[in-house]
Amino acid sequence: MKERKEKYLTTNQGVPITDNQNSLTVGERGPVLLQDVQFIEKMAHFDRERIPERVVHAKGAGAHGYFQVYKNMAPYTKANFLHDPGKKTPVFVRFSTVTGGRGSADTVRDPRGFAVKFYTEEGNYDLVGNNLPVFFIRDAIKFPDMVHAFKGAPDSNIPSASSAHNRFWDFISLTPESTHMITWLFSDRGTPESYRMMEGFGVNTYVWVNADGEAVYVKYHWKPKLGVHNLDRHEATRLAGVDPDHLTRDLRETIARGGEVEYELSVQLMEMADELKQMFDPLDSTKTWPEDKFPLIPVGRMVLDCNPENFFAEVEQAAFCPASIVPGIDFSADKLLQGRTFSYADAQRYRLGANYLQLPINCPKVPVNNNQRDGAMQLGLFSGPVNYEPNSLAGGMPKEAPAGTPRVYTIEGEVTRRKIGLTNDFEQAGERYRSFSKMDQEHLVDNLIADLMYIDKPIQKRVIANLTKADTELGRSVAKGLKL
Numbered sequence: 001m002k003e004r005k006e007k008y009l010t011t012n013q014g015v016p017i018t019d020n021q022n023s024l025t026v027g028e029r030g031p032v033l034l035q036d037v038q039f040i041e042k043m044a045h046f047d048r049e050r051i052p053e054r055v056v057h058a059k060g061a062g063a064h065g066y067f068q069v070y071k072n073m074a075p076y077t078k079a080n081f082l083h084d085p086g087k088k089t090p091v092f093v094r095f096s097t098v099t100g101g102r103g104s105a106d107t108v109r110d111p112r113g114f115a116v117k118f119y120t121e122e123g124n125y126d127l128v129g130n131n132l133p134v135f136f137i138r139d140a141i142k143f144p145d146m147v148h149a150f151k152g153a154p155d156s157n158i159p160s161a162s163s164a165h166n167r168f169w170d171f172i173s174l175t176p177e178s179t180h181m182i183t184w185l186f187s188d189r190g191t192p193e194s195y196r197m198m199e200g201f202g203v204n205t206y207v208w209v210n211a212d213g214e215a216v217y218v219k220y221h222w223k224p225k226l227g228v229h230n231l232d233r234h235e236a237t238r239l240a241g242v243d244p245d246h247l248t249r250d251l252r253e254t255i256a257r258g259g260e261v262e263y264e265l266s267v268q269l270m271e272m273a274d275e276l277k278q279m280f281d282p283l284d285s286t287k288t289w290p291e292d293k294f295p296l297i298p299v300g301r302m303v304l305d306c307n308p309e310n311f312f313a314e315v316e317q318a319a320f321c322p323a324s325i326v327p328g329i330d331f332s333a334d335k336l337l338q339g340r341t342f343s344y345a346d347a348q349r350y351r352l353g354a355n356y357l358q359l360p361i362n363c364p365k366v367p368v369n370n371n372q373r374d375g376a377m378q379l380g381l382f383s384g385p386v387n388y389e390p391n392s393l394a395g396g397m398p399k400e401a402p403a404g405t406p407r408v409y410t411i412e413g414e415v416t417r418r419k420i421g422l423t424n425d426f427e428q429a430g431e432r433y434r435s436f437s438k439m440d441q442e443h444l445v446d447n448l449i450a451d452l453m454y455i456d457k458p459i460q461k462r463v464i465a466n467l468t469k470a471d472t473e474l475g476r477s478v479a480k481g482l483k484l
Contacts, residue, residue: 027413060096065304079328100161114200140339173462449481
């Protein structure tokens, strides 16, 4: 047999990559550094792989509405739109599937995007999440690898929207941290009956900061007023054939006839001092916070009551980014969130152009004053000689806004690429399975078997090994169904 020549990962400049698993951070849990050129190169290339369709979340549906807070949240955040119960903040929401292209079916097994744009008096705030509370990976440097494995093969583009293939399960089986996500995705939560009847989650951990500069960690939860309703595998498959636009049609027709589309926003809060007291890492996006320790606090309600008038102008051109925050909301050192703050806006600038925020659906409803000029699709008409700051020729305008009390914190640590210490990749996955009813356990096992049935045996065995580490019964049941 001919000896195989080893191939090592390199950057596009041919520089060897010694760690492709972890972003460059301050300490093992610190923020990601802008000098991580390996991550920047990888993510920037990934963001430019498709035109004009989104790389992920390509098929979507949207609606306009409003958000109204229940009570003043000023003790926790100085975000103005979370203070006055009498105020209605306009919103635009885009729901989507993640993996399939624009022509794929709504009911395939897939996470669902749940992205909310708040048009606040302090600028736009984008809360960009999914219908499941965890994710497949904990570090954004793995996102291009994950999506490459999930989408069509580079030689055949098959499959276009399915998880039942070797590439998906090859990546999953070699990424143990995804086990928890699998227990969510392959339950019936992976095939929601309606966008009106599915939960939404911020997934990442954010920070709320009040007017005194005091900060708390926060996780977001959207609860549908109609409750959570899902399709079983067989009905989802049937609808993919007879009505591939089932969820999109349901949302639009319900709003058109004046039906209810309402969600309640709740949050979990954690004191900064309690971060390192947990048995898991609270900034790990593959983990949930136990609700008995960090109970849900109702914050407000969101009502969607107006359909888009033009799909392309509003739904297709809608651009969301977790970096779009307002005073009173900040980022944690969550490695997945840190990467998203760069990637989303970078992808939108490539897909829609440098001035994508001037499109009506993305434009804030407050004045925008800065010195950014020109670029493709520039819509603004500017006059005068000044496009810099500081200046005296335009009376010093626009000038810096007055600063409030900032959130002050210290970061110390070595510059390193290292996995976080507390991973516990299987514990919450097992807890999730054991929390299911008998029927839900059977559906999870059945859905896994149906997806894994035609996967190569070595990959099947790796998947079962991970499932067994989560729960012995779960692993044994799937193995029995696959006759392993």
